[in-house]
Amino acid sequence: MNLTTSLSEPIVNLNLALEHGLSAEEYDRILQILGRVPTYTELGIYSVMWSEHCSYKNSIAMLKTLPRSGAKLLVGAGAENAGLVDIGDGLAVAFKIESHNHPSAVEPYQGAATGVGGILRDIFTMGARPIAALNSLRFGKLDNDRVRYLFKNVVKGIGDYGNSFGVPTVAGEVYFETCYTANPLVNAMAVGIVEHGNVAKAVAKGEGNLVMIVGSSTGRDGIHGATFASEEISEESEAKRPSVQVGDPFTEKLLLEATLEAIKAGLIVGIQDMGAAGLTCSTTEMSAKGKSGMTIDLDRVPLRESEMSAYEIMLSESQERMLLVVKPEHEVEILKIFGKWDLHAVTIGRVEKGNRVRVYHHGKLKADVPAPSLVLGEGAPVYIRDTREPEYLKSTRRFDPETLPEPEDLKKILFKLLGSPNIASKRWVTRQYDSMVRTNTVDFSGDAAVIRIKGSRKALAIKTDCNARFVYLNPRKGGQIAVAEAARNVVCTGAKPIAITNCLNFGNPYDPEVYWQFKEAVIGIGEACRILDTPVTGGNVSFYNESPEAAVYPTPVIGMLGLLEDIDQALSYAFQDSGDDVLLIGRTGGHVGGSEYLHVEHGMVAGDAPDLDLTYERSVQELLLELNKRGLLRSAHDCSEGGLAITLVESCLGPRISRGVNIEAQSDSLRPDFWLFGEDQSRIIISCAPTQTREILRIGREREIDIQTLGTVQEGSRLVIKGLLDVDLEEARRAYELAIPRLMGEIDEVSLT
Amino acid sequence: MKIKFGIVVFPGSNCDHDAQYVTGSILGQEARLIWHKEGSLGDIDVVILPGGFSYGDYLRCGAIARFSPIMKDVVRFAQEGGPVLGICNGFQILTEAGLLPGVLLQNRSLKFVCEYVHVRVENANTRFTGACTKGEVLEIPIAHGEGNYFADEDTLQRLQDQEQILLRYCDAEGNVTDRSNPNGSLLNIAGIINEQGNVAGMMPHPERASDPVLRHIDGKKIFDSLVESFVPALL
Numbered sequence: 012m013n014l015t016t017s018l019s020e021p022i023v024n025l026n027l028a029l030e031h032g033l034s035a036e037e038y039d040r041i042l043q044i045l046g047r048v049p050t051y052t053e054l055g056i057y058s059v060m061w062s063e064h065c066s067y068k069n070s071i072a073m074l075k076t077l078p079r080s081g082a083k084l085l086v087g088a089g090a091e092n093a094g095l096v097d098i099g100d101g102l103a104v105a106f107k108i109e110s111h112n113h114p115s116a117v118e119p120y121q122g123a124a125t126g127v128g129g130i131l132r133d134i135f136t137m138g139a140r141p142i143a144a145l146n147s148l149r150f151g152k153l154d155n156d157r158v159r160y161l162f163k164n165v166v167k168g169i170g171d172y173g174n175s176f177g178v179p180t181v182a183g184e185v186y187f188e189t190c191y192t193a194n195p196l197v198n199a200m201a202v203g204i205v206e207h208g209n210v211a212k213a214v215a216k217g218e219g220n221l222v223m224i225v226g227s228s229t230g231r232d233g234i235h236g237a238t239f240a241s242e243e244i245s246e247e248s249e250a251k252r253p254s255v256q257v258g259d260p261f262t263e264k265l266l267l268e269a270t271l272e273a274i275k276a277g278l279i280v281g282i283q284d285m286g287a288a289g290l291t292c293s294t295t296e297m298s299a300k301g302k303s304g305m306t307i308d309l310d311r312v313p314l315r316e317s318e319m320s321a322y323e324i325m326l327s328e329s330q331e332r333m334l335l336v337v338k339p340e341h342e343v344e345i346l347k348i349f350g351k352w353d354l355h356a357v358t359i360g361r362v363e364k365g366n367r368v369r370v371y372h373h374g375k376l377k378a379d380v381p382a383p384s385l386v387l388g389e390g391a392p393v394y395i396r397d398t399r400e401p402e403y404l405k406s407t408r409r410f411d412p413e414t415l416p417e418p419e420d421l422k423k424i425l426f427k428l429l430g431s432p433n434i435a436s437k438r439w440v441t442r443q444y445d446s447m448v449r450t451n452t453v454d455f456s457g458d459a460a461v462i463r464i465k466g467s468r469k470a471l472a473i474k475t476d477c478n479a480r481f482v483y484l485n486p487r488k489g490g491q492i493a494v495a496e497a498a499r500n501v502v503c504t505g506a507k508p509i510a511i512t513n514c515l516n517f518g519n520p521y522d523p524e525v526y527w528q529f530k531e532a533v534i535g536i537g538e539a540c541r542i543l544d545t546p547v548t549g550g551n552v553s554f555y556n557e558s559p560e561a562a563v564y565p566t567p568v569i570g571m572l573g574l575l576e577d578i579d580q581a582l583s584y585a586f587q588d589s590g591d592d593v594l595l596i597g598r599t600g601g602h603v604g605g606s607e608y609l610h611v612e613h614g615m616v617a618g619d620a621p622d623l624d625l626t627y628e629r630s631v632q633e634l635l636l637e638l639n640k641r642g643l644l645r646s647a648h649d650c651s652e653g654g655l656a657i658t659l660v661e662s663c664l665g666p667r668i669s670r671g672v673n674i675e676a677q678s679d680s681l682r683p684d685f686w687l688f689g690e691d692q693s694r695i696i697i698s699c700a701p702t703q704t705r706e707i708l709r710i711g712r713e714r715e716i717d718i719q720t721l722g723t724v725q726e727g728s729r730l731v732i733k734g735l736l737d738v739d740l741e742e743a744r745r746a747y748e749l750a751i752p753r754l755m756g757e758i759d760e761v762s763l764t
Numbered sequence: 765m766k767i768k769f770g771i772v773v774f775p776g777s778n779c780d781h782d783a784q785y786v787t788g789s790i791l792g793q794e795a796r797l798i799w800h801k802e803g804s805l806g807d808i809d810v811v812i813l814p815g816g817f818s819y820g821d822y823l824r825c826g827a828i829a830r831f832s833p834i835m836k837d838v839v840r841f842a843q844e845g846g847p848v849l850g851i852c853n854g855f856q857i858l859t860e861a862g863l864l865p866g867v868l869l870q871n872r873s874l875k876f877v878c879e880y881v882h883v884r885v886e887n888a889n890t891r892f893t894g895a896c897t898k899g900e901v902l903e904i905p906i907a908h909g910e911g912n913y914f915a916d917e918d919t920l921q922r923l924q925d926q927e928q929i930l931l932r933y934c935d936a937e938g939n940v941t942d943r944s945n946p947n948g949s950l951l952n953i954a955g956i957i958n959e960q961g962n963v964a965g966m967m968p969h970p971e972r973a974s975d976p977v978l979r980h981i982d983g984k985k986i987f988d989s990l991v992e993s994f995v996p997a998l999l
Binding site for chain 2: 167170171174175176177259260261262264265351352353442443444445446447448449450451452453463465578757
């Protein structure tokens with residue numbers, strides 16, 4: 012059959028290709044591949060598959076430099092919908108993080124909700140039941156009306172979707188910085204568990220096998236979402252609101268149950284979620300991976316709107332849909348399972364020999380494309396862009412901390428820091444998330460969330476992390492720190508870090524300064540992952556995070572997975588008993604470059620990121636795990652934003668009950684403000700029974716890791732740092748708990764416990 | 765002999781497995797999931813309507829679930845005196861089905877709230893609270909957007925006169941205050957029971973506080989009460 016273009020479709024030429032976000036060079040390549048002018052539908056297919064979002068064309072070369080193998084990895088990075096890590100007992104963990112920044116910038120509620128929905132589907136497509144959701148969020152400052160609107164609705168969108176779906180949202184991070192005002196970052200992560208034998212693959216193979224679409228019907232929502240994600244936020248972005256998909260967590264929950272039932276029954280040859288670029292992406296990627304072709308008939312696709320064209324059906328990003336490949340003899344059983352859950356399941360085509368995906372509509376051939384030419388790793392373009400060290404680094408590096416005026420009132424600074432939304436309690440956010448459904452959440456308030464695995468002694472510790480200010484000031488070191496700190500967070504719960512997923516949020520890759528940040532950060536992440544032995548299982552790149560004013564800080568968010576062999580060894584960050592000794596592992600150098608102190612008190616983001624010796628970091632983490640294994644510890648808390656002083660306050664306040672602390676230690680060589688609020692890396696504050704202190708110090712000496720005795724946990728509710736600070740912890744709790752509700756104008760509804 | 769718990773699964777239920785885990789694995793009783801399209805509960809001693817978002821909470825929480833085929837048999841079971849416990853969305857379904865009085869409105873904060881709260885046991889002389897003592901304070905989490913209990917004055921008076929209020933939100937010391945009310949419920953009501961004493965609904969999730977691994981076990985008393993309530997009958 013000949014390809015048909017209907018009269019109502021636009022004429023395909025270079026101009027139309029450019030309007031679709033393709034370059035002239037890319038359009039030429041399409042002409043070469045096809046040996047003719049593409050049809051309108053084909054142009055749509057190439058434009059989304061070769062968009063940054065689907066093709067990773069400007070990032071894949073760098074991503075390949077990351078360590079992507081390890082004894083525990085069951086599939087290679089990017090090979091399936093999510094990474095897969097063996098945790099023993101015949102179980103594996105599927106996990107991945109993904110961005111939904113642009114949709115959330117124009118339609119925060121649905122943008123964030125569908126970000127959660129998309130990442131959950133990536134997990135259960137593999138046969139894994141989602142057991143935890145996390146996120147990483149960045150907004151402008153809360154004194155801005157628009158920012159408050161975005162913040163409020165993103166949090167509600169995340170909560171409503173996860174809560175209804177029935178997955179606990181257990182950890183995350185939220186930061187507020189002016190550079191994110193117009194372009195917030197919304198990264199969603201999901202974690203699932205699957206038995207080795209039940210892992211499903213995203214592949215189409217076996218000539219004559221059926222191609223089925225299951226789940227929701229297809230509408231016009233989300234058309235060109237992938238392309239929209241591949242350009243900068245501008246004044247015209249508001250007009251792209253229809254590009255944002257609409258989520259239905261109820262249908263997703265049904266889809267989860269039906270999908271897992273079908274996979275477990277062994278009825279599935281291959282399965283892929285329909286996320287970005289919908290039917291286009293799933294048909295071409297599954298075909299390319301299975302070295303097969305596919306014929307599909309769009310007349311059979313259940314539609315929710317009338318008169319949809321082939322172009323629209325192929326590009327729709329309607330949510331809660333999956334593409335299945337099944338053997339013909341299993342069709343009836345599939346229909347039965349999805350019917351039980353009141354979901355559509357319709358056969359729309361078959362797997363063919365060869366490699367071409369052929370799309371029919373109203374009996375006419377609308378697209379006929381070689382699948383490999385479209386996909387990442389095969390025919391999709393790959394670019395390495397120019398780099399140039401950014402100009403701004405010249406001025407940020409000129410910063411000399413000694414020129415800072417020495418503050419008079421340290422207590423005032425401590426309270427300023429506690430009240431800074433970057434440090435303050437995020438309870439306003441987290442109580443809107445169901446953090447406990449599925450009854451596995453052991454701890455969601457600590458450095459990392461601890462999720463037990465039913466039927467075993469094991470637990471997972473999971474965390475998202477990135478200090479973007481450090482990446483901005485020094486992308487390579489900042490990339491290292493993001494990994495190191497995420498690993499340290501996991502270690503502080505007693506778990507061993509085993510693998511990461513990452514979400515790399517950057518500006519426009521065609522700007523050489525942005526690409527330099529990207530390249531350096533990826534190198535830094537790779538270096539840290541190699542030394543800390545946490546391979547990269549996959550993730551997501553989000554470029555074009557810019558508004559007319561500026562690019563966001565380079566924000567490579569790390570999602571860290573850790574494994575705790577014995578749930579009884581899970582550690583809290585909170586001080587436990589009065590009389591316990593408080594010690595500091597690691598070296599304190601009083602580094603204030605890029606610190607929250609420098610920002611809040613002196614109004615600057617300047618200097619260099621703190622030094623990080625990755626080998627030392629690894630030793631610190633190993634030491635902590637060893638101390639915990641021997642049962643010597645009562646608590647452990649990573650020392651990060653706000654430095655020693657804030658870390659101590661947090662350990663005193665705990666999730667509910669305050670414990671006092673008396674710190675005798677002092678610094679001879681450092682200014683008090685630098686000692687208290689500096690953000691040196693590789694530091695952990697621990698507490699232990701006084702009888703164990705000698706042994707802990709001895710082990711530290713043996714391993715050549717600095718451990719300093721700081722003081723003791725006290726009855727009552729005062730934090731005293733000799734000669735420097737004397738703070739009422741209930742007053743501190745109020746400042747810490749009320750900061751965000753106050754900024755949101757909702758002070759009345761929070762009850763202090 | 766094991767007590768047979770039947771946990772009804774509506775499309776959108778998401779605490780069904782949690783209720784099954786507690787009654788089955790932790791209490792060691794028999795725990796079955798019952799699909800909402802079934803016409804009959806089968807041989808069951810206790811019915812649990814679990815938490816979640818049945819039918820996505822579309823239209824109104826619990827409003828569609830009450831028309832599920834299984835609900836006819838749940839009503840029959842309740843009318844014959846069988847114990848029925850509705851948790852969170854299950855409580856909402858019981859009010860929609862007319863098995864319990866009142867309604868659950870949107871929280872006064874207009875937000876979903878998930879956190880541990882304290883509740884005071886108001887009546888320990890029921891099948892659902894027999895393992896507690898009157899005035900005892902339990903720490904059990906809530907997780908809902910619509911848990912703001914409302915009823916007309918007559919109903920509230922009747923609930924009080926007949927000791928039908930099971931649980932009220934309170935502070936850690938057991939004081940029932942406005943500040944300890946997480947959702948705006950009238951009289952700080954967190955859970956009620958019907959006049960006959962066999963149908964109870966509560967917004968807190970006892971199944972989430974029944975496992976020592978999760979470091980909270982106050983909720984287990986609700987399930988223990990149910991199991992213990994069968995002993996005299998068996999003797």
